Amino acid sequence: MGMLKDMGHREKIGLALIAVALMALPFVLASAGTAWVRIMNFAVLFVLLSLGLNIVVGFAGLLDLGYVAFYAVGAYVYALLASPHFGLHLPFWVILPIGAAVACVAGVILGAPTLRLRGDYLAIVTLGFGEIVRIFMNNLSNPINITNGPKGINRIDSFQIGPVNFAGSDTLAGLVFSGPIKYYYFLMLVLLAVIVINRRLQDSRIGRAWVAIREDEVAAKASGINTRNIKLLAFAMGASFGGIAGGMFAAMQTFVSPESFVLNESIMILAMVVLGGMGNIWGVIAGAVLLSFVPELLRYTVEPVQMALFGKMLVDPEVLRMLVFGLALVLTMRFRPAGLWPETRHRRELSENRA
């Protein structure tokens, strides 16, 4: 891998340690309860989503407020092709690419006419698009039942690789691999691939064109970049990542409904990207992990504290969670517009030269 060659010795050792820690993590979490592995899995899923949105918002500077729509498309594609709803049970490795492709097409359909709009208009249009997709999911149960409406789709197949089904537990070398632990490893593999792809894109001809458009669209045009196509490419790439994440979500949950794809989810993913540092892969990952654990943190602090103080719940942690996201957006823009871990092209270039 090209990435490894650029690294110093110490960095390689650090990376190896992190890898080992991540391999061991699910078992550590499982000892505290399988629920924690599940929580971790959803955090990783949100990292994936954030990295997808980061291509659009962070690299290309296009504010997409309807990103969850592509996540939804991926999830529904999976649900329809692997559940009793239509009686179809295709294997996941067939469906995930289909979901990515359908989401990609949706991205192009939305992007092609709208990407020449100015940034803030684009943001509102994507927002409207997200709502349209949700309205359709809610209503496409009549006259032909496609999405099963607000009730959603149940009993979705779990992943199955050969004899190994991700729904149940397997024991290997004395270790119990529960379903969530299997998903965890799968997610980690996907995450690794997505990180490598993101890094490679960032340092490529296309990646530079994205950043150039973000920095100054007029100058990018004059420098010979077909801004419309390159923006569309960012949109399509981001949408595909969203579609894949959606498919995995459907399989992990074994249930999808329009409820899971509301605007607040888009806002949450955006907050992750913005808080961590638009454009910086590691910053985005950190932002996503941080904000993924906010709800859990609140659940384990705010609830007991309120129960102890007032004897009842005054403030729902869910509400607090959204307040935290809103505040994260506002305060980041005000005090650290580049995020907590800003993109450091400059320093990166320097350190690479030294190594």
Place this chain on the structure above:
Amino acid sequence: MDILLQQIINGLTTGSVYAVVALGYTMVYGVIQLINFAHGEVVMIGAMVAFSIITSLAGSGMPPLAIVLAGVMAAIPACMAIGYLLERAAYRPLRHAPRLAPLITAIGMSIILQHAALLIWGRNPLAFPQIIENPSFSIGSAAISAVQITIILLSLLMMAGLSWFVYRTRFGIAIRATAENVHVASLMGINANRVIAATFVIGAGLGAVAGVMYGSYYGIAHYTMGFTLGLKAFSAAVLGGIGNIAGAMLGGLLLGLVEALGTGYIGDFSDLCRWPGASEGMGWMGERCADGAHFVVFGSNYQDVFAFLMLILVLVFRPSGLLGERVSERA
């Protein structure tokens, strides 16, 4: 009942509300080119505050009209204060930041306001107390209620008032000068900060009234109502030509009409059994449509789609809106 006329009346009513909310977007956008995304939430808070006042006074023996008026009079300053705070605390520090920064802030503020409202007024829809009698009058075979008449007239009045203010008063001229060019306006001694804050405050005040109108028309207030309402009003502003006051009114009324007529007729239009040739033959369709059955692809639950579709279509085909002039970005 005459459905067409009835839908037009209903459309004009919601359209008037959209128009008044759209004024808030358009004023702010006209002056600082910011989509004040949190405006919809300001409108929602207006409805909520009025709700609280009206319900708490409902049993007090005050005359009903005075109670409603008290609700409106409380909502207006509350919303104005929020509008002012939004501008001061959230947007002003970002005036020279890249374009997307204030928009992201606006979204953040919108989430914050929405969930603050949830904390105060709870998660459930609040039934707006109907303390005033609401007689209906018939026009031909359609009916128009007193509330509808009030909403339409009040909106027209507010629009006229705002036009008078912007075009005939000194401060209005300052607003227009600032919208034209902030720098030049500042050079001519206009306090741009004051003007900008004023557009937020005025927009919020109008929004408060719109919130009460919306609440009393639908009889319900909910902490999420600002989102869709705001998005639709923004679409209306864009449709008319954002930054243009007359455009906001036109866009609002048009959107209201399109929505009402669309919702009223889409079921019929998309009923495949009504399409020529559907019921006779064509195998499967023929069976489905036998005995006057319906096969409605899009029912009235697609109501909210119209506004968004229209927004997308307008932005794609005529981004400057109906009354807006084409402005090119400087290279």
Place this chain on the structure above:
Amino acid sequence: MSAVLLEARGIGKRFGGVQALKDVSLTIKSGEIYGLIGPNGAGKTTLFNVFTGLYPRDDGEVLFGGSPLHLESPHEVAAAGIARTFQNIRLFGNMTARENVMVGRHVRTRAGVVGAMLRTRAERTEETAIRRRADELLHYVGIADRADDLARHLSYGDQRRLEIARALATEPKLLALDEPAAGMNATETAGLRDLIEGLRRDGLTVLLIEHDVKLVLGLCDRVAVLDYGQKIAEDVPEAVRANPKVIEAYLGTSAH
């Protein structure tokens, strides 16, 4: 003399009530340095923006190397061989100087998303070539030592040079410079002059907007004068300087 490289015919452009350009025609020959001068607001920058496809024109057409330019799409203009700099420098501020120039190579290279994701051999070879060419160009304009600095951290003069390097990276036949000496001190201007002389020696055609009269008259083979959107003169520098219409245009505006 040599062949015509660019021929503009009857270019017209208005902004609302302002007629920024009116029936402007001019021809630029291969290998020359062609000056474009005129009082403030005469329409020089607007003409650049029309040539490079950034503003839609109202009238006229532009032939480049004998065939009509597709002015509706700026990237095609760049591909055809016109590169430019901006009066108010427009760099990609948060990219390094080298990356700025690498962006300029975009139009002459082809690697796509798939190549980048798989890091194919072709992609890596191309990437190395892009990088090498960028470094050469940075060296050429004299800012090789700033390659790893963010563009927005460069000094004003260096930013001007970087913009030229980025423009050169597109391998233009015609390089259009919009007031490159604006805001430069005497030393920087002298350096810029050497740079432009060098470009001419290397066979490039240059279109130069400049207020610095000494620089224009010293460098240019021919000069056109715009006033209120119209071309009022086009000739060798000495003749333009003596042209009464030109003198009046300049005196007329400076009298205000």
